[in-house]
Each structure stands twice: as C-alpha cells, then as structure tokens.
Amino acid sequence: MCNVNRTGFMQLLGQLTVAGAVSEEQFGERVKYLQELGDDHYVAVIEDTEKGQIIATGSVLIEHKFLRNCGKVGHIEDVVVDQTVRGQRLGQRIIESLTQFAKDKGCYKVILDCSVENAAFYEKCGYKRKEIQMAAYF
Amino acid sequence: MCNVNRTGFMQLLGQLTVAGAVSEEQFGERVKYLQELGDDHYVAVIEDTEKGQIIATGSVLIEHKFLRNCGKVGHIEDVVVDQTVRGQRLGQRIIESLTQFAKDKGCYKVILDCSVENAAFYEKCGYKRKEIQMAAYF
Numbered sequence: 001m002c003n004v005n006r007t008g009f010m011q012l013l014g015q016l017t018v019a020g021a022v023s024e025e026q027f028g029e030r031v032k033y034l035q036e037l038g039d040d041h042y043v044a045v046i047e048d049t050e051k052g053q054i055i056a057t058g059s060v061l062i063e064h065k066f067l068r069n070c071g072k073v074g075h076i077e078d079v080v081v082d083q084t085v086r087g088q089r090l091g092q093r094i095i096e097s098l099t100q101f102a103k104d105k106g107c108y109k110v111i112l113d114c115s116v117e118n119a120a121f122y123e124k125c126g127y128k129r130k131e132i133q134m135a136a137y138f
Numbered sequence: 139m140c141n142v143n144r145t146g147f148m149q150l151l152g153q154l155t156v157a158g159a160v161s162e163e164q165f166g167e168r169v170k171y172l173q174e175l176g177d178d179h180y181v182a183v184i185e186d187t188e189k190g191q192i193i194a195t196g197s198v199l200i201e202h203k204f205l206r207n208c209g210k211v212g213h214i215e216d217v218v219v220d221q222t223v224r225g226q227r228l229g230q231r232i233i234e235s236l237t238q239f240a241k242d243k244g245c246y247k248v249i250l251d252c253s254v255e256n257a258a259f260y261e262k263c264g265y266k267r268k269e270i271q272m273a274a275y276f
Contacts, residue, residue, distance in 0.1 A: 009204070010204065010205075013204055013205040014205075016205065017205055017206065018205065018206055018207075019204070019205045019206070019207075020205070020206060020207030020208070020209075021207070022204065022207060022208055026207075026208050027204070027208070029208075030202060030204055030208045033202055034202065061199075061201050063199050063213070063215065064168060064171055064172065065215070065216060066147070066148065066151055066157070066160065066165070066168055066216070067148075067151040067152075067154065067155055067156065067157045067158070067216060068155065068156055068157070068158060069156075069157075069158030069159070069160060069164075070158070070160055070164050070165070070167075070168045071158075073215075075201070075213060077201065077203070077211075078203060078204070078205060099274055103276050107276065108275065108276055109273050109274060109275045109276065110273065110274045111251065111271055111272065111273045112271070112272050112273075113249065113251070113268070113269040113270065113271055113272075114269055114270060114272060115269055115270070116269075116270055119270060119272065122272040123272075125274075126274050127272035127273060127274045128272065128273060128274070129270060129271075129272055130251070130271045130272065130273045131251040131252055131253055131254075131270075131271040132251065132252060132253070132254055132257060132267060132269075132270055132271060133249060133250070133251055133267075133268045133269040133270060133271050134249065134250050134251075134252060134257065134260040134261075134265035134266065134267055134268065135247055135248065135249045135250075135265060135266060135268045136237055136247060136248045136263075136264050136265045136266070137246065137247045138241050138245065138246055138247065
C-alpha cells in the first residue's frame with residue numbers, strides 16, 4: 001500500500017461509498033496501522049500499469065476467535081472494480097486473492113456482506129448465502 | 139479476560155457453535171493476542187457472581203478502513219446468553235455495551251450477522267436490517 005497512488009485509490013473507493021478527502025498524512029497513518037496488523041490484514045489491488053491506475057481492490061481482516069478451537073475468520077470488505085473495466089472478471093480475481101489469503105492464514109471460513117443483487121457474483125466465487133446483516137449507524 | 143473461567147466461558151460459547159477443547163495454553167495465547175489489539179477489540183461478559191459463572195458474552199472487533207475518511211467500523215461477533223437465563227435482557231445489555239464501546243472508539247457504524255429469527259431482537263437494540271451475508275468454508 002506504500003506505493004499506491006492515494007488519490008486514485010480513494011477515487012476508486014468513492015465508487016463504492018463516501019471515501020472523503022483523506023490527506024496524505026491520514027493515508028500514511030492508516031497504511032502504517034494496517035501494516036502493523038501484519039498477516040491479519042491484506043489489501044488486494046489490481047493496477048492498470050499503463051495508466052498507473054488502481055482499477056480494482058478489496059480487503060480482508062482476520063478475526064481471532066475463542067470458539068472453533070480458537071479459530072480464525074476472514075472478513076472481506078470494501079470490494080470495488082472501476083466502472084470503466086467491469087465485466088472482465090477483475091472482481092473475481094480480487095475475491096479469489098482475498099479468499100486464498102485467508103485460507104493460507106488458517107481461517108476456517110471467510111464471510112462478507114453484500115446486496116441481494118450482488119449475491120450471484122459471490123456465488124460464482126464459491127460463496128453461499130448464509131445469514132442477514134444488521135447495522136447501527138452513529 | 140485474564141480472570142475468566144476458561145472452561146465455563148468455552149462451554150457458554152459451545153451453546154452458539156462448536157467451541158472445541160481449548161487448552162489453558164491456547165486460551166492464554168488467544169487472550170494475549172486480543173489484549174495486544176488494545177482498543178480495537180473488546181469482549182463483554184456478564185457473570186453470575188454467586189455461581190462464579192459467565193452467563194452472557196459478546197465481542198466487537200474494530201476495523202480501520204480507508205473509506206469514510208479513514209473511518210472505523212465495529213464488527214459484533216459471538217453473542218450468546220446461557221440457555222438457563224434467557225429472556226432477562228442480558229443479551230440486550232451485552233449488545234448495548236459492545237455498541238457503546240464501538241461508538242466511544244469513533245466508529246461510524248457497527249455491523250453484525252444474525253439469523254432471520256434473531257433480527258427482531260437486534261431491531262429492539264437499535265439495529266436495522268441491511269444486506270445479506272455470504273460465506274465460504276474451508
């Protein structure tokens with residue numbers, strides 16, 4: 001993440017939800033925090049090297065539980081593919097990369113939340129519909 | 139968590155899903171790992187002090203994002219109330235405690251996954267139904 005173009009990366013996230021005007025300092029601090037998590041966090045990116053632009057990303061956070069024999073679970077978050085390059089299986093490659101990472105780190109499962117409309121995409125990636133997501137906003 | 143009765147705590151989690159036979163050493167290592175997360179992880183417990191038994195628990199893991207101005211999100215996990223004391227609002231107290239913790243730490247939202255049957259309980263706790271959960275098991 002150190003070498004990532006901050007503006008381009010934040011613009012890509014802005015296609016998913018409000019990304020905000022993150023300063024270079026804020027961005028650097030967040031990168032540092034996430035690096036300290038070591039193998040418990042991973043951001044996958046796909047870059048268009050000709051344009052020097054990140055065109056797809058997603059992240060996975062690994063949770064360490066007590067249950068399931070002190071098992072680990074991967075939480076996939078913030079998956080987005082640039083609107084100009086959708087339909088090229090880039091999202092699938094991001095999910096495969098994040099899922100494989102979690103598997104390699106010993107997780108017994110990986111979970112994510114998505115809209116009903118996106119469920120078919122995740123089913124193609126090997127995911128199954130399970131529970132429902134609830135949220136409280138502050 | 140240091141002073142928690144390991145056997146009783148794991149038996150309580152076993153009412154939720156497979157908890158497994160976690161050794162004292164494994165348990166101690168997991169507690170140590172979670173303590174190192176500092177304010178990014180919190181386990182709430184309610185103890186029956188007469189019986190010296192944990193009767194309700196839940197945890198929240200705080201995720202540090204890039205989007206939403208480098209925002210933070212609380213992930214509530216592993217909420218369980220002992221089957222002998224259900225219907226006494228202990229679950230609600232656990233959720234309130236976890237939600238307040240995440241709010242105090244600056245999260246812009248808290249999310250959790252639950253069964254359709256449990257949605258009404260979380261709605262009483264101020265949560266709203268949002269997306270769907272997908273999972274891949276290894």
